[in-house]
Amino acid sequence: MSDVRVRFAPSPTGYFHLGSARSLLFNWLFARRHGGKFILRIEDTDRKRFHEEAVPDMLDGMRWLGLDWDEGPEVGGPYGPYFQSQRLALYPKYAQKLLDSGDAYKCYCSSETLEQMRKGQLQRRQSPGYDRRCRELTEQQRAAKEAQGLVPVIRLKAPLTGQTSFHDLIRGEISVQNEQLDDLILLKSDGFPTYHLAVVVDDHLMEISHVLRADEWIPTTPHRMLLYRAFGWTPPLYAHLPVILSPTGQGKMSKRKTVGADGREYDVMIREFRAAGYLPEALFNMLALIGWSYDDKTEILTREQIIQHFGLDHVSSAPAKFSYKKLDWMNGVYIRSLEIDDLAARIQPFLSRAGLDADADTVRRITPLIQERLVKLADAVSWTDLFFIDELEYDSAWLVQKKMTVEQTQQVLAESQQVLSSLPDFDEASIETALRHKVEEMGLKARQFFGTLRIATTGKKVAPPLFGTLAILGRQKVLKRIAQAQEMLTS
């Protein structure tokens, strides 16, 4: 397959979300796997739903995920333009061709008429659909309508009998009875094409070889076959991907916030995953595994491995829920595999954004302590704020550990104070040795002694490993915090 050309053709109506990203990724993988071209085409023919930020948001998201495009916005290409709004002159000509060949006709019914027609049909428990009243209009009838100032749409003349079928690369043969097929509108009365016309014309003109799209589009595919036949063109090969279900399993993944069975709100926008501190490589891996699998055991795959092994034969046909828990796990795996410098650099912006005055050197030193505790980069904030704030806030009762008295707690603080102030070197190893020695001497449990010291120096019940934390905090800050704890205990 040397001349593989696939495209992702979103409608810019909102932010880049999980469902789009997955379809996009599979197209991209298919192109990369077969050494073909990946094309981005913006289907902005619906002026009512157009969203200004949609395209920039998607391009940003794609760059973040490392998905490049060979032709499309910003990069151009030999088949441009890649915005349908810039190709508008094209579509009426093709609609006219179908009019000329008798495969299409002008329909003068207004939206209101059609709406009423549907209502009536539903009331009579009939299938809603256009009743084709304009299909066989005579020349005179049309002239009369035009004289009234009615502006027509152009409809495809679907066959009334027989059946239309196509071969789906994932599902095999799919066919429908032609009587089920509506006379689709190809050109709206404002001269804009509908999605159905524009897609077919553009896919043909751009020489698209394979169309990989979500499941929910299956019902429109027979119409496309009809259009290809009317134009006398060879259709591309089709593969319909399973949709992503919402975390509850009730319905497909929403394009807005989605609420899980636990009542929690889950992220769906790529920008939200990014802001929460998911790594692009983790999301990439995770997305690739929705509906595709490499084998019976491998879960973690590099981008290169995925490209190398990706194929439609391992794409499942059943819809799947997106597992946020598994994404969290996978993100942790990727975070743990990062080089310290790399991770520190990725954490930094999250700290700054949270308002912490975190210098790069300190962040670099803290990073090894929290690396295996991070699920998301944003978690770094609550793990590290203790290093950058001046006053700790905590309940003094926390200082007193289980099975310990206030007196013993005071003793722990005093002894710590003494040991730590007299240490020649305030490094992690020295601190640990000296303190463990003291624990033994006092006959306490390590968790009791260090528990108290942890609260005193970090203000938290859960914090990074103590000795490394103390070393990074520095002697001065540590002693000051211990003194403050002592004060809190006595007052």
Add this chain to the structure above:
RNA sequence: GGCGCAUUCGUCUAGUGGACUAGGACACCUCCCUCUCAAGGAGGAGAUCGGGGGUUCGAAUCCCCCAUGCGCUACCA
């Protein structure tokens, strides 16, 4: 209502007629390690493959029916 697509542990999946007493991962449980939390190690529980009929010496895998879920049914995509 009509049409279409789907149906393997709670979840994501492996499985393409015998190697399946159905494998892996997440989540869950127990234990170990341990200064907290993690991470890590060892184990455990969890699917009679949606149901019912066939075909076959043999079916999760092929066929039929049913049920359920989802999708489409716009001058939206």
